[in-house]
Amino acid sequence: MGTEGGNVRVIGGRYRLEARIGRGGMGVVWRADDTLLGRQVAVKELGVDETLSHDEQRQQRERMLREARAVAQLRHPNIIVVHDVIRDEQHPYIVMELISGGSLADRIARDGPVDAVEAARIGLSLLDALRVAHAAGVLHRDLKPANVLLEAGTGRVVLTDFGIAQVEGATTLTETGGFVGSPEYTAPERMAGERAGAGADLWSLGALLCTALAGESPFRRDSLGGILHAVVYDEIRPPAAAEPIAPVILGLLEREPARRLRLDQAERLLRAYVATGATPQPAVPQAPYTPTRPDVPTVPRKGRSTRVLLVTAALVAGVAGAGIATAALLAQRDDNSPPGPASSASESSRAPSASPSGSASPAPTVTVTRTAPTPSGTPSGTTPAGYRTVTDAKGFSLRVPDGFTRSLDGPRVFYMSPGNTFRLGIKVAADAGDGPGAAQRQAAEDGPKNNPGYRDGSVVDTLHKGHTAALWEFTWNGFSKDEGARRTVDLCWEQDGRLYDVWVSAPVGRAGEARGYFDTAVDSFVPSAHK
Template sequence: MSTTHEGHRTPGPQYLVAGRYRLQSRIGGGGMGTVWLARDQLLARDVAVKQVVSTEGLSDETAENVRKRAMREGRIAARLSHRNAVAMHDVALDSGEPWLVMEYLPSRSVAQILHTTRTLGPQQAAQIGAQVADAMTEAHVAGIIHRDIKPGNILITTTGRNAGLVKITDFGISRVKDDVSLTQTGVITGTPAYFAPEVARGAEPGEASDVYSLGATVYTVVEGQPPFGVDDNSLVLLHKVARAQINPMTKAGELRPVLLRMLEPNPAKRPTMSESRDLLAQVAAGPRGSVHQALTSPLTKPDGGVPVWAQRAPRPPRTHPTGTHLPVGGPSAHGRPGPTLQGPPPTLSTDPSHTTFESTSRYRPDEPGTSPAGKPSTSTTALAISILAFFVILAIVVVLLIALAG
C-alpha cells in the first residue's frame, strides 16, 4: 500500500479490503477496474477482487454513478449461477469505495492464448463458443444482456482438475432488462471489433447482439482476427462494422455455416443463443462425439500434449492480432481519458468506470535493431564494432604503405 501526496491510501499488496480481503498481487483488469488476487481472511480461500475505478477527484454525481454501476454489476453477476460463468461472492465497501469479490481460478484469457497460437482449430473454437453460449443462454433467460463478449472476457482455467474449463466474465457494462439504465441515450459502450452492426449504428444491444458478439469472438479464435479486421481507429472500425461486410473465412472449415448464421446482419434472422449453443456444440462434438460432452467437458488437446492455455504466455501487446481489446471511449491504462468519437455512429462512452488494462510496451521482438529498453540490440552493436575495426586496420595498412614508399 502506498500513499499519495494528499495522504490518500492507494491499495497495493497486503492492503486489507473491508477488513476481510488481503490483497496479494494484481492479476489483470476488466470493464470497471483493476483485478487483484486476494485472500479471504474469514473463509481462508483465494478470491479475485475487482477494484472499481476510484471515485477520488470525481464530482459527487459521477462518483455516485460509479458506485451504482459497481452495485449493479454485483447484482447482475449474482443472478447468474453457471459452471461457465465466473461466480460473484460479495460486494464490499472499503472507505466508501466499492469492490467486487469473485470466484478465483488460475486462468488465461482467450485473447492471451491467441497471442501465443494466433488461432485454434474449428472444433476447439466451437467448444469454447458452445460453453460460453450455454452460460449466456441462462443469462438471457434471467434477462441479462452481456454487451461485451470478446476474447479478453473469456477465461480458460490452467491448473488442477478444472484445467480447460471455460468461463465468461466481466459483466461490467451488462444490463438487466428491468434495470434503470445508467448510460446516456445515444451513448454506446463496448469493444468495436466485436459489436453487432445494429449496435454500431446506435441500436440498443439485446440478446441478438450478444449472439453476434459471440460469433465474432469464435470467428476470431479460428481465423486469427475479428470479422472486420483490425484498425486502431475506432471510428473507422465502427463504420466497417455498421456496413456488416465481414471478411471471407479461410480457416473455419465446418464452423463456417454456423458463423455465417450467427453473423447475420439482420438481428431478427440470427439464431437465438440456445440455438447457437446447439449448433456450436454439434461442430465441437464432431460426427462421432457427444454434444453433452462438448458442453460439459474441459478443453483438451487432441494429441494429448500440453494445451496452449496451460503454457506460460506473455501478455498481449496493445496492438493485437485479434484486434484492439481496449473498449471505446474509456480511460487508458494510465488513467487518461480515451477518445470520444462524435457524429454517426453515435458518441462512444467516456465513462470513467469502463476501462481495460493492457500492456503499453512498444517493443516488438520481430523488429530488428531494438531491445525492450529501446537500446541498440547486441547484433547491431557487434556490426558497428566490426565496421570500425575494419577502417582502423585499413588506416594502419595505408600508413605502413606510405612509410615503406618513403
C-alpha cells in the same frame, strides 16, 4: 482505501489485496487472500468516473453495485462465481473466484488460432453461459477473448468480466457519451445507439469464434472509424479455418437482428458438428429471431444507416479530443413508441405483476442521465426520451415511460404500460422500526402465499442514495396460465422515518426491459412530502 499494512491493503475487513493481475476500462483486478475463509480470490476494484459530480459519482457507484448483485445471482459452471459485492470507503468492489489459467486471448497470442473442434467446444460453453444470463435479463455487452478464461488442467471455459454488464435495453453509449464495450466485438445495432437485446451478445460470440479460428478479429482495422465501418458495412469474410462451422458464424454475424441465428439454433448446429464432424446446415429458410425464452430479442430499427454515421462521427471526434457527449443525443431513436397492448391481469398483495397475451412494440431508447435530486422535490436534469416526470399525490416524484397510466390499489400506486404488461409499483409507509431488510424478508416469506409458483427468491441488503435498503427478486407463475412466468424486482429503503418501496413486474422473457424501467424509476425517485 481499506486498512493499510505496509504496502498491503485489506478491504471489507477480510480481503487482503496481494498483487495486481489485470487492468481494464472498468477497473483493476487483484489477486487477494480471503483471510476469513482462507482462500485465494480475485477482487475487481471498479473505477468511477472522476469527472462526475459527487452526487453523480455516488449514484454511479450504487448502480454498479446493484448490477453486480444481479450478476452475483447467476449460477453456472461457465460463469465466473461472484462471492461478494462490497463497498469499502465508498469504493465498489466485486469479489470473484480466482481461475488458474489465462484467457482465450492469452492462448491465441501464445499458441496461435485454435481448430474448429476446440472453437465449437468454447462456443457451446459460452452459449450455455449466455442462456443463463439472458434468462435472468442480464446482458454481458463485452464478450471477447480477453473475457473468456480457460481453467488450467480442466479446460473449463469461464465467462468473466461482467463489469459493464447491464440489463437488456442498454445502449452502446454511456450516460456521458463514452463507448461501452470493445468495438471489434460490438453488434451493429449497438453501434447505431439502439436499444440492444440478447442478440447483441450472440453477434459478439460470432466475432469471437472468428478471432479464435483466425488469430484476430474479422473487424480489426487501423482506426476506430475503420472498425465501426467494418462492423456496419464491410463484407464479412470468415477465415478459411472457420469453414467447418461457417453456417454458425455467418448466422451469428447477421447484421439484422431479426435474421440473426438464435441461441438455441447456434447450439444445435455446433453440437451437430462436434458429434458428426460434418459441417452443420441450418434450416432453410432460417427461422427468424423471435421472442422465445431464454433469448431476449431485439427489433429491427428504422434509419440505422444515418444514425450509425452520426454516432461514428461523434465517437471518432471524441477520440480526437472533441466533445463525445453529443453522441448520446445523436443515437436516440426516431420512433419513441411505448410498449404495445397486452392482456390485463390481477396483482398479488405485495409485489404486483401482470402478463402479456400478445406482442408489444419496442420500448423507447433511454439515455439515462444520473443527476442528484433538487431541493424542490422533483428529479433534476433532462427527462430522458421516452419518459415523463410525474409528481404523485402520494408524496413523491419519479420518471415513468410514456404511455404508462396511473392507478391505485389501497396504499399502493401503479404506473402500468398499455395492457398492463409492465407494472411499476410504489408504496410509502411509516417505518415500524424493523427497517427495509426485515420488511423484505417477511414479504419473501409470504411469497408462496401471495404469488403462485413463487421461486428463486432472494433478499440482499444494500444501500440506496446512502440510505439502508434491501433488494428482493423472485420468479413466479402469474395468476393464470395466460400470464406465464414472471420476474419481479423490488427495492425498499428507509428515509426520514418512512419506508419507500418501488418494484417492477414483467414476463420473464422481458425482464431486462422491465429492469430498465425499474432503474430509471429508482434513480429518479424523490420524496416530495409525507402524505
